[in-house]
Amino acid sequence: MCLAIPGQIVDMATGQPLLARVNVGSVLRNVNIGLLDAGEVAPGDWILIHVGFALSKIDEQQAHDQLHMLRAMGEDELAIEEVRGYSFAEPSE
Amino acid sequence: MKYVDEFRDPEVIRGVVREIARTVDPQRRYRIMEVCGGHTHSIYRHGLRDVLPENVELIHGPGCPVCVLPTGRVDDGLTIAGRDDTILTCFGDMMRVPGTKGTPLELKARGADIRMVYSPLDALRLAQENPGKHVCFFSIGFETTAPSTALTILRAHALGLRNFSVFCNHVTIVPAMRAILDSPDMRIDGFVGPGHVSSITGCRPYEFIARDYLKPVVVSGFEPLDILEGILMILRQLNAGESKVENQYKRIVPWEGNVPALKAMAQVFELRPYFEWRGLGFISQSALSIRAAFAAYDAERVFDTPGVRVTDPRGAQCGEVLKGVLKPAQCKLFGTECNPEHPIGALMVSSEGACAAHYRYAMHAVEA
Numbered sequence: 001m002c003l004a005i006p007g008q009i010v011d012m013a014t015g016q017p018l019l020a021r022v023n024v025g026s027v028l029r030n031v032n033i034g035l036l037d038a039g040e041v042a043p044g045d046w047i048l049i050h051v052g053f054a055l056s057k058i059d060e061q062q063a064h065d066q067l068h069m070l071r072a073m074g075e076d077e078l079a080i081e082e083v084r085g086y087s088f089a090e091p092s093e
Numbered sequence: 094m095k096y097v098d099e100f101r102d103p104e105v106i107r108g109v110v111r112e113i114a115r116t117v118d119p120q121r122r123y124r125i126m127e128v129c130g131g132h133t134h135s136i137y138r139h140g141l142r143d144v145l146p147e148n149v150e151l152i153h154g155p156g157c158p159v160c161v162l163p164t165g166r167v168d169d170g171l172t173i174a175g176r177d178d179t180i181l182t183c184f185g186d187m188m189r190v191p192g193t194k195g196t197p198l199e200l201k202a203r204g205a206d207i208r209m210v211y212s213p214l215d216a217l218r219l220a221q222e223n224p225g226k227h228v229c230f231f232s233i234g235f236e237t238t239a240p241s242t243a244l245t246i247l248r249a250h251a252l253g254l255r256n257f258s259v260f261c262n263h264v265t266i267v268p269a270m271r272a273i274l275d276s277p278d279m280r281i282d283g284f285v286g287p288g289h290v291s292s293i294t295g296c297r298p299y300e301f302i303a304r305d306y307l308k309p310v311v312v313s314g315f316e317p318l319d320i321l322e323g324i325l326m327i328l329r330q331l332n333a334g335e336s337k338v339e340n341q342y343k344r345i346v347p348w349e350g351n352v353p354a355l356k357a358m359a360q361v362f363e364l365r366p367y368f369e370w371r372g373l374g375f376i377s378q379s380a381l382s383i384r385a386a387f388a389a390y391d392a393e394r395v396f397d398t399p400g401v402r403v404t405d406p407r408g409a410q411c412g413e414v415l416k417g418v419l420k421p422a423q424c425k426l427f428g429t430e431c432n433p434e435h436p437i438g439a440l441m442v443s444s445e446g447a448c449a450a451h452y453r454y455a456m457h458a459v460e461a
Contacts, residue, residue: 034244051211055354058345069315069316072317087218
């Protein structure tokens, strides 16, 4: 439940408030950045993701550590499956 | 040390294990509760109990959201799924939690429209795509997950969606810790504080435990090294007769928490006067409900949920295990009637539940 997945921000999703496109193990998905301070993250930054939301900004080493931890817990595939499952880019208005 | 070799910095881990062995007073027994289910999973998976001295006992705490959800709430959620015009959505963990008439997965097989989602925002999108249906999200989780639900409700409000609601079962960890401290049959010397929950709440909410109950709390990360360091920091405090809140997981947990997340929670949620926890009973101010300003998104106001109390299945001793009074294998149903394939109690469902973790790792180790 408290799985947190590291990912790197690629760019801000255009036309969709608070969404960033994030690369997680070569999977590109939208992640909501509304739980971070405005302007806290930019493309290239690493974040910890939980149920589709960025929980905190981390550095690259922490991202690698977190991925290592998920692997050691046997939950890395589950984490990627979760991220693949995010499908909440809103239909264009 | 069989399991420890697999990890990063095995030498550092061995050093901490040796330091723990040097630190413990052989005349004394230490009972330490890891509050979070993620810690429970990591402890079992990595065989950490085997590297601790015999007189350091780990008690598995209530920090597994599906494990503490009472059957009555599962039934209430499934009532919503029984309506023709409704799609019920929930996280994968919830799909196998038994209600009185079966699990969400079983009800789905019988024709109810129940769908697994990975994010509350997926449920929101379903509502946008299905304007003729009502989409309800069965939300569970501690403070790690509650802010995400809050932002999803705020988004639904901003979009003016009329066919989306949340069946809110979010709980907060600190009142449960207080209930455990107040319980006469539990003697806990210190707590390994939760990692990702604390990244939202910060460390301040635990200060009363150190101040009023004189118990150490060390917020820790999830890697074996993190957990062992956390335990060592608790042992040192206990030996010195100290009780304070310390943060072993500084790389992720700010002392003040995640302010935007706390603001979103405060905007959308308020504390319920009381809420039932499986095994722990009713705990005052331990759960969140949706504020009246967002009533249109509150499934408990939109639908008529029966709210019936349901006792635990006959013979299952989830409550005692959850409080640490019984070990998982001491439950009468453990491993026989109740197993990960056919869970009877919720502790056997989630990988963070003490029974599922014990079945998967400890039993396997015995057989190997």
